[in-house]
Amino acid sequence: MIDVEILRNAPEKVEENLARRRNPEYLRLLVVARENDTAWRAALREADALRRRRNELSQRIAEARTAGRATTELEATAKAVPEELKRVERREAELREARDAALRRLPNLLDDSVPYGKDDSDNVVVATWGEPTPAEEWRKPHGEALEALGMVEFERARRVSGAGFYYLRGTVVLLDLALQRMALDLLLERGFEPAIPPFLLRRTPYEGVVDLADFENVMYKIDGDDLYLIATAEHPLAALYQGEILDEQRLPIRLAGLSACFRQEIGGHGVDQKGIFRVHQFTKVEQFVYCRPEDSSRMHEELRANAEEVFRRLQIPYRVVNVCTGDVGTIAAKKYDLEAWFARQQAYREVVSCSNCTDYQARRLGIRMGKAGRPGKVVPHTLNSTAVATSRAVAAIVEQYQRPDGSVEVPKVLRPYLGGLDSLRAGASPP
RNA sequence: GCUGAGGUAGCCUAGUCCGGUAAGGCGCCAGCCUUGAGAGCUGGUGGCGUUCUCGCCUCGGGAGUUCGAAUCUCCCCCUCAGCGCCA
Structure with missing residues (x-):
């Protein structure tokens, strides 16, 4: 599997390298992998923000309980979070899987000294x-x-x-x-x-x-x-x-x-x-x-x-x-x-x-x-x-x-x- | 194959019954100390995303319940022990 960091930092190098294999499928997979990676990172940020909110709310509920205060209002607010989180998490997982599936099907990067040829x-x-x-x-x-x-x-x-x-x-x-x-x-x-x-x-x-x-x-x-x-x-x-x-x-x-x-x-x-x-x-x-x-x-x-x-x-x-x-x-x-x-x-x-x-x-x-x-x-x-x-x-x-x-x-x-x-x-x- | 016990960070272990956001030890890194080493003391320790030094994740895997799961429920995987079989 190719390092995803290389895909992010030097995609043109990967593309150039894959092109030597003369298989258009690889270039297509590269695009798929990159697009899904970008989307995945956005989804991950979104999910992280929701988890942060959820963690903060449950922390406050726990604190309120210990202090003996009522928590019904807090709980009502908190209830909305997991539903949305579930939705975002599902998307995040799908994007990651799509990225990895494409990444796994990409071949290794060739050494520069490999001669070009068909068979x-x-x-x-x-x-x-x-x-x-x-x-x-x-x-x-x-x-x-x-x-x-x-x-x-x-x-x-x-x-x-x-x-x-x-x-x-x-x-x-x-x-x-x-x-x-x-x-x-x-x-x-x-x-x-x-x-x-x-x-x-x-x-x-x-x-x-x-x-x-x-x-x-x-x-x-x-x-x-x-x-x-x-x-x-x-x-x-x-x-x-x-x-x-x-x-x-x-x-x-x-x-x-x-x-x-x-x-x-x-x-x-x-x-x-x-x-x-x-x-x-x-x-x-x-x-x-x-x-x-x-x-x-x-x-x-x-x-x-x-x-x-x-x-x-x-x-x-x-x-x-x-x-x-x-x-x-x-x-x-x-x-x-x-x-x-x-x-x-x-x-x-x-x-x-x-x-x-x-x-x-x-x-x-x-x-x-x-x-x-x-x-x-x-x-x-x-x-x-x-x-x-x-x-x-x-x-x-x-x-x-x-x-x-x-x-x-x-x-x-x-x-x-x-x-x-x-x-x-x-x-x-x-x- | 049968029965039982387990899987927690690089390693070892606590927490699980009774839900509140992973404790401790070893190892390792840095500093202090030392002629040096060791010991001792202090701090640190993984992954992902961000580059706003902040967030999220990590208790075999997945699904569910819940505001919140290492902990409760279900499914699956693996390992070990005893028994059985066997070169």
């Missing part, structure tokens, strides 16, 4: 690492390669859970765990605290962290309970301090979340995305940071550097893009995607999303920073970034490290986590 084809490459591996006849798509090794089951999973689910079997499970542990160890080296969050969240905290449309398109709801399966550890980690005041001295708070992630993600199942690239359930190690507003740009680069380091250690070529205005989404002020090279597809594909959400999530969640019981509190910034989503990382590894005989070499950095195992082979039982 992901306009994202700007800001870094590349490694040489894209050349195409080879024998290279199979990762899903097929894993099936041939007997390490993934799609058909049986479809039968019991539906399309988009899978069983991992055999050594690839250990590879998956190795990726989690490797990413976690990297983050521990860099001062993160590991965290396993709840995998289900109530609606109220959830509304603080995602775009409202996500409830329809992305999240699974538990029937009969006010609970949603988390789409990423980012969500419970952001909600962790809901309604709290963070001690400034303790910032930044760096968390390394480990969780299963569940996504409905209606549509978008192209040929390239067969296998385990786009699925309803996967495991992810997530970086999450709470920091002071002035530190968030620097933290954003730090998170990006950590994510890059994961793929450097895996020796998988990648590039980083600065996600453009049309693709950045409503929550982030700025977003980098890290796209790994998929050797069979001969294409860079998204494996990491690294966002600076500034104060947008924290304000919605009622998180502030400063001294408890002291004035002058401000809203901290939150950031999140994938460290590794194992499904996509496994997919990238299988495409990159595949050999002509169908076996898959284990990246050197992961071997210590696999008892020294150097390749995935058909029929090879786990060590």
Whole structure:
């Protein structure tokens, strides 16, 4: 949620910023929010004046009673106040709700460095690492390669859970765990605290962290309970301090979340995305940071550097893009995607999303920073970034490290986590 | 799931039966004192609106009764404890 103060003090800046998103609806919402805010403030003043009058009158009645004087006349005067107050209060509440509803639907303000564009084809490459591996006849798509090794089951999973689910079997499970542990160890080296969050969240905290449309398109709801399966550890980690005041001295708070992630993600199942690239359930190690507003740009680069380091250690070529205005989404002020090279597809594909959400999530969640019981509190910034989503990382590894005989070499950095195992082979039982 | 007890400011607690406009402690901030620290003493402490230093709000949330609600009535939410079930 955007700070209403900015709307009041610099509406032209907000308008300019929103205009970059090329969605006239946002400009309309901005007008609605501003108009309702102005009207609300007038209504509030009116209601305050009435309450003042009511308080004064009842005070006088109380005093008269104590003094033993008659109060009938005073009471008659006082009786008129609550009726009018009720009317004004109703209007005040309506205006405030209208303002907040508009405000909640407005996206975050974009950072100046976000490139202008209509969709992901306009994202700007800001870094590349490694040489894209050349195409080879024998290279199979990762899903097929894993099936041939007997390490993934799609058909049986479809039968019991539906399309988009899978069983991992055999050594690839250990590879998956190795990726989690490797990413976690990297983050521990860099001062993160590991965290396993709840995998289900109530609606109220959830509304603080995602775009409202996500409830329809992305999240699974538990029937009969006010609970949603988390789409990423980012969500419970952001909600962790809901309604709290963070001690400034303790910032930044760096968390390394480990969780299963569940996504409905209606549509978008192209040929390239067969296998385990786009699925309803996967495991992810997530970086999450709470920091002071002035530190968030620097933290954003730090998170990006950590994510890059994961793929450097895996020796998988990648590039980083600065996600453009049309693709950045409503929550982030700025977003980098890290796209790994998929050797069979001969294409860079998204494996990491690294966002600076500034104060947008924290304000919605009622998180502030400063001294408890002291004035002058401000809203901290939150950031999140994938460290590794194992499904996509496994997919990238299988495409990159595949050999002509169908076996898959284990990246050197992961071997210590696999008892020294150097390749995935058909029929090879786990060590 | 059943039964019971609770939800008061950053935290802890009083007030609730019997309606009169949130008391106290801790913490924190400032000042005094001190070589310094601590202790002690004094004052302060949240949010919104105003910029007229004044008003309003804040007792889990909402509705109602009333001139007036933390307090009475109704609805809802959440937490804890015991029991039950359980990896």
